[in-house]
Amino acid sequence: MSTREIKKIQENKFKVDLHPQVRQILGDLKELTLSHIEDNSPTAQRIFPVAYRNSPEMEMDYQNLTREPLTNHHRDSLAVFEKSLSKPELTEDEVLAWMCALNDMRLILGTALDISEEHATPEENEPNYEGYVVYDLLTYLQGVLIEEIQR
Template identity: 35%
Template sequence: MKLGRRLRRTRAGQYQLRLSKAERDLLRSLPGQVRELIDSTDPADPSVRRLFPPAYRDEEKAEADYQELVHAELLEHHRQALTVMEETIDADRLDEGQVVSWLSALNELRLVLGTNLDVSEGLEPVDTSDPRAPGLALYGYLSWLEEQVVEALETTL
């Protein structure tokens, strides 16, 4: 499938999802990996820290209180977004709530992958022989797809 709009809002208010079989297969493989990571809740894992960022870096008590208040809710939000993506990966039409969940899930996938690859704003293009090249290509695709979702949602504003 050539690169083109993957998600567009229809006149009926739904969203048409246009992904190739290869894209769907690729995306199908990712949510379970992130769910496994967040369910492990190893606070030392940089990816987990990225998904559950600290609010108080220098105040242990305040940070513990904050995490006690929000961690379970944020964890459930991440799980639900990943579940919606898994359940609708083969759908041709999504409603707005499902599209918002896709946006969250794509963002979570990007955050984890970007953290694992040490992606930063000043990242230079890498040679195809670089062992990070496949991961960076996936990161670029997820970023592009996330942009497509944002643009489709903007049509409702």
């Protein structure tokens, strides 16, 4: 990738230049991530962490209080991401939604791949090769977003 795919060009304005195939992959991943959240799959538990490790009662209260708004937050971020995925420019609010959406995708995919701290992308003929390539793409894009939003 030779040029920055996402670049802050002025206050509250970010230029996006993603290959159509990348947009397609990101759109598919958004659907996959949302389905895990809606189905409350075991993989999705990573984005609904336990808050009180030492008190089941307090944990139950916390989950009762936060589960719905937290689910809505993830849904909303993914919805804004999907809606703005084909746009050539993003506002800062949209970039913030992208940040959360990309992170959710990384958490879901990384958990499914059982990513470790020192993971290396496997060889092309190894299992889950494509999953690792997509995970690395998400990592790259999130890194770009972090740099650009702090400009």
